[in-house]
Structure formats: C-alpha cells, structure tokens
Amino acid sequence: MSLFEIAVTARDRGGHPDLEIFLSISSPETVQAAWILSISVALLPHEVAQVAAELWEGDFTETLTVLGEWSFVQKGSDGWRISAPLAKPLAEHFKRTAPQLFQEAHQRLARLEEIKEADSDDDEAWFVRGRLAYYLAALDAAESVGLFGQEFAQPPLLNRTANRKWLTDLVLRQEYLLGSEGRAVDFYRGFRLYTTGGGRNRLDALDHFVRVFDAPEEDVYSAIALHLAGVIERDTLHDLSRSIDHLETSVEQSARLGIRENELFATHSLSWTLIASAGQHPDEAVALLARARSLATRCLSGAQAYGDVNIETWARQAAAVAEWLEFQQASAKLEDRLEAANRLVQELRDVEKSLLAFGDLESALLAANQAASIWRDVGRGVDALREISEAINLVWSDSPPAMALNRLAKTAGSLLRLTLPARKRKELAELIRKINQMLE
Numbered sequence: 001m002s003l004f005e006i007a008v009t010a011r012d013r014g015g016h017p018d019l020e021i022f023l024s025i026s027s028p029e030t031v032q033a034a035w036i037l038s039i040s041v042a043l044l045p046h047e048v049a050q051v052a053a054e055l056w057e058g059d060f061t062e063t064l065t066v067l068g069e070w071s072f073v074q075k076g077s078d079g080w081r082i083s084a085p086l087a088k089p090l091a092e093h094f095k096r097t098a099p100q101l102f103q104e105a106h107q108r109l110a111r112l113e114e115i116k117e118a119d120s121d122d123d124e125a126w127f128v129r130g131r132l133a134y135y136l137a138a139l140d141a142a143e144s145v146g147l148f149g150q151e152f153a154q155p156p157l158l159n160r161t162a163n164r165k166w167l168t169d170l171v172l173r174q175e176y177l178l179g180s181e182g183r184a185v186d187f188y189r190g191f192r193l194y195t196t197g198g199g200r201n202r203l204d205a206l207d208h209f210v211r212v213f214d215a216p217e218e219d220v221y222s223a224i225a226l227h228l229a230g231v232i233e234r235d236t237l238h239d240l241s242r243s244i245d246h247l248e249t250s251v252e253q254s255a256r257l258g259i260r261e262n263e264l265f266a267t268h269s270l271s272w273t274l275i276a277s278a279g280q281h282p283d284e285a286v287a288l289l290a291r292a293r294s295l296a297t298r299c300l301s302g303a304q305a306y307g308d309v310n311i312e313t314w315a316r317q318a319a320a321v322a323e324w325l326e327f328q329q330a331s332a333k334l335e336d337r338l339e340a341a342n343r344l345v346q347e348l349r350d351v352e353k354s355l356l357a358f359g360d361l362e363s364a365l366l367a368a369n370q371a372a373s374i375w376r377d378v379g380r381g382v383d384a385l386r387e388i389s390e391a392i393n394l395v396w397s398d399s400p401p402a403m404a405l406n407r408l409a410k411t412a413g414s415l416l417r418l419t420l421p422a423r424k425r426k427e428l429a430e431l432i433r434k435i436n437q438m439l440e
Contacts (some may be wrong), residue, residue, distance in 0.1 A: 016089040018072065023093070029063040032056050034082065035098075036105055037067070038090035039138070041131045041170065042079035043109075051108050055101055092176065106138035123156040130167050137174035144174070145184035149220040153259050157308060161195060168192050187212045187221045194228055202236045213246075223259050226250035227266040230273065240277045247273060264302050264311045271295040271318045278325065286329050293322035313354040314363065320347045321370050328377065341378045345371045345387075356394075365391055365404035372411050381418035385428055388412050392434060402439060409435045 023031060033052050037043060043051075045068070049060040067073060072083045082090060095102045113132040117125050133147035148171055155163040171178070171188040178185055190208030193201045209225035209232075230247035233239045247270040254263035274292035278285040296319035303312035324344050327337070348371040355364035368391035375384035388408055412432050420428065 016086065018086055019089045019093065022070065022072075022086075022090075027063070027066075029056070029058065029060060030067050033060050033063050033067050034070075034090060035094040035102075036109075037073070037080055038082045038087050038094060039102070039105060039135075040079075040081065040109060041134055042076060042081045044079045047112060048080065051105060051112075054108055055104060088173070088176065103138055106135045110135040110139070123158075126151060126154075126156050126163070127166075130170055134170045134174055137177040141178050141181045145171075145178065145181045148188075149184065153220045153224065154261055157310065160310075164191065165195055168195075183212055183215055183217070184221055187225055190225065190228070194232070199236055202232045206232045206236075213249075218253055218257070220257065220259055220262075223250055223253040223257060223266075224262050226253065227262055227269060230266070231269055234269075234273045234276065240273055240280060243273050244270065244277065260302075260306055261308070261311075264299055264306060264308065264315075267295050267299040267302070268311060268314055268318060271299065271315075271322065275318070275322055275325065286326070289322050289326040289329065293319055293326055296322055309354070310358060310360075313351055313358075316347060317351045317355075317363065317367055317370070320344045320351070324370075324374055324377075334378075337378050341374050341380070345374050345383075348374075352391075361395065362401040362404045365395065365400060366407060369404065369407045369411050372408075376411065376414060376418065379418060381415050381420045382424055384411070384415055384418075385420070385424060385431070389427070389431055392431065392438075400438065405435055405439050409439065 022034070026034070029052075032055070033048055036048050036051050036055075040048075045064045049064055052058075052060045052063075068075070068080070072086045074081050074083055081087070094105075110132055113128050113135065117128040117132070120128050129147060129151050133144050133151065136144035136147060148167065152164055152167055155167070168188045168191050171185065172192065175185055186208045190205040190212065193205035193208065206229055209229040212225040213222040213229070215222070226246045227250040230243045230245075230250060233243040233246065237243075247266050250266040251263055251270060254260070254266060271292045274288045274295070278288040278292070281288065296315050300312060300315035300319060303309075303315055324340065327340050332340075348367045352364045352367040352371070355361075355367060368387055372384040372387035372391075375381070375387060388411060391408060409432065412428065412435060415428055416425075
C-alpha cells in the first residue's frame with residue numbers, strides 16, 4: 001500500500017493520516033522513542049533514550065537521530081516535543097498498544113522530575129512540580145489534580161498569569177487521563193476562557209466556575225473559582241450583589257484553607273466591587289466606602305507580610321481611591337480637600353510608577369486617571385489635564401488597553417465643564433482628539 005493510500009485509508013476511518021504513515025514506515029525502536037516523547041512535556045534526547053532503554057532495553061542513540069528528522073519533532077532549548085496535532089493521537093496509540101508500559105513510562109518520567117526538583121531553585125521547582133503533576137495523571141488522577149491545584153494557587157510572582165496558563169495547558173493536554181476528575185478539568189477550561197478575553201468567553205468561563213463551586217467540595221478550586229466568578233459578575237454582568245457574595249465567600253474559604261494568595265486577591269477584588277457598589281447606592285455609600293477602604297488597608301498589610309509587591313501596589317491604589325471617595329461624602333473645608341487631594345494624588349503617582357515597573361500598563365493608566373479625577377473634583381483642571389497628558393504621552397507608541405483609554409477619554413471630556421485658560425482648552429481639545437485616534 002502506498003503512503004497516499006495509507007493516508008486516505010486512515011482519513012476514511014477517522015484516523016490520523018500522519019500518524020498512520022509514521023507507524024507504517026518506522027522501526028519499532030523509532031515508534032517506541034516517539035511514544036516516550038509524545039507523553040512528555042519536553043525531554044532532552046538523552047532523557048528519551050534513557051527512559052526508552054529502561055522500558056525496552058537496547059541503545060536508542062541512533063534511533064533518536066532518525067526520529068529527529070521527522071517534521072513533527074520540535075526541538076527547543078528545553079528539549080524535544082511532539083507537535084500538538086500529533087502528540088495526543090500518538091500518546092493514545094501508546095496507551096492502547098502497551099497499556100502497562102504506558103504507565104511505567106509515566107512513572108519513570110515522574111521520577112526524573114523528582115530528581116530534578118532536589119537541585120532546583122524555588123521558581124524552577126514550581127515548573128518541575130507542574131510537570132510531575134502532568135505525569136501523575138496517568139498514575140493517580142486525584143493526586144495529579146491535587147498537585148496541579150496546589151501549584152496553581154502559588155505560581156512564581158513574575159509572570160503569574162502566563163505561568164498559570166502554562167499549567168492550564170498541561171492539565172488540558174492530560175484531559176483524556178483525568179476523566180474521573182471532571183470538576184478540576186472544568187476549572188481549567190474556565191480559566192482558559194477567562195484569560196482569552198471577550199465578553200462571550202468570560203460568560204462561558206463563568207458557567208464552568210459555577211459548576212466548580214456548586215459542588216460540595218471546598219478546596220483550592222472552589223475558592224479561586226468563586227473569586228474569578230465574582231470578577232466576571234462585576235465587570236461583565238455588572239451584577240454587584242452576586243459579585244460581592246461570591247467574593248466574600250472566596251475570602252472566607254481561602255482563609256480557612258490557608259490559600260493566602262487568593263485570599264489577598266479576592267479581598268482586593270472585593271474592595272473594588274464595594275467601591276463600584278457605592279456609586280450605585282448613594283444612600284449606602286458612606287458605609288460601603290468605609291468597608292472598601294478597610295479591606296484595602298487589610299489587603300495592603302497582608303501583601304506586605306506575604307511579600308507580594310504586586311498585590312501591595314494594587315491595594316495602595318484601591319485604598320487611595322476609596323479614601324478620596326469617602327472624603328467626598330463628607331462636608332470638608334476647601335483647604336482640607338486640597339490637602340487630601342495632594343496627598344492621595346502623590347500616592348497614586350507612586351502607584352503608577354510601580355505598576356509600570358512590573359508591566360501592568362492598564363492599572364498604571366487607571367491610576368493616572370484616578371489622580372486626574374481627584375484634581376477635577378477639587379476644580380484643578382490644569383493639574384488634571386497634566387496627569388492625563390503625561391499618561392497618554394507615556395503610551396502613545398504602544399497599544400494601550402481600550403478600557404483604560406476610554407476612562408481617560410471620559411475624564412478628559414469632563415474637564416470641558418471647568419474654567420480653563422484658552423491655551424489649556426486648546427490643549428485639552430487636542431488631547432481628546434489624540435485619545436480618540438488611539439481608540440480607532
């Protein structure tokens with residue numbers, strides 16, 4: 001049978017043509033080495049040869065030279081891997097053909113990671129444990145998702161979301177082995193949707209998160225799912241009451257379970273939701289803003305003790321905004337308002353610098369917008385204009401987030417009702433035109 005006929009037959013049977021071609025013309029040793037690579041995250045060639053030799057004996061050095069010539073073998077600095085379209089079909093072929101060796105291979109790969117962990121620093125050890133959880137999926141699904149959840153809750157602080165996306169990809173690659181742990185898989189499906197943006201994706205993510213925390217288990221997955229659901233309900237559905245309920249529950253669960261990072265994040269999210277709720281419920285604004293500031297202050301001290309500068313900076317931002325809005329509710333003398341404005345604007349400027357330092361452009365622009373809003377509230381239009389201009393000049397050549405730009409545009413527009421010198425009014429009109437151009 002020709003290669004073309006093999007491909008057509010495979011396609012007609014609903015199989016994978018490339019896999020059938022590879023299997024039909026490769027030696028048993030080449031297929032065995034490819035099996036090992038198909039179930040791995042990434043392996044160096046000598047590691048593939050080592051595991052294959054332990055399972056089937058023999059020298060696989062030359063075999064790897066042959067395998068490395070196939071286009072579906074990707075070679076990176078961290079090792080070799082099988083490209084995504086072929087990895088799962090090849091791994092499933094391994095599982096069907098030699099189920100006992102399939103498990104033994106996972107055991108040996110897990111052992112390799114355990115050896116690596118002993119010589120790793122804290123951040124690298126996190127990735128090692130992620131790979132270990134990946135291999136455990138074939139051996140003990142419950143232990144696998146338990147370790148995945150533990151690592152998801154405490155990723156390295158640098159590139160936190162990117163690291164969690166990497167972990168999520170590992171879980172979903174092993175979904176075919178995690179059938180008994182559908183709730184955990186639901187969580188990771190929800191997280192992938194949550195991080196891909198868009199209102200529809202966020203609503204689909206919410207459905208997954210609700211299924212996670214509606215189950216009777218109370219664990220890392222329910223605590224974080226409650227937090228992310230609360231954020232979606234606030235930002236996408238604008239259902240602040242349900243958002244507050246879920247965020248409060250997330251804070252409580254996280255505290256009981258000792259999930260410190262999520263406790264801090266959920267507390268921070270709750271403080272912002274209370275600030276938003278104060279705008280919707282003027283009669284309750286004083287109490288809501290007082291609670292928001294109290295939570296932000298608690299989050300700030302908790303973040304300092306925990307050693308997370310990111311959360312600390314965001315908490316400073318929330319505390320400053322809550323304090324100003326709370327101050328606005330009180331009848332204060334002009335000199336007291338100006339004193340508070342100067343102090344809180346300086347705090348927000350410091351926050352903006354810190355946010356820019358660790359690459360959070362959206363939050364930095366929002367901090368600038370909040371500083372401009374404070375100046376506007378005390379009638380200092382020229383100062384407000386300066387805050388917005390500096391922020392826009394800072395990001396002019398980048399692709400700043402539309403949401404933050406819209407906030408800046410709205411604040412800039414509100415300055416038109418203030419009395420400004422003719423030269424500054426012209427500068428404001430040009431600034432609004434500039435922002436609108438960036439939004440196009």
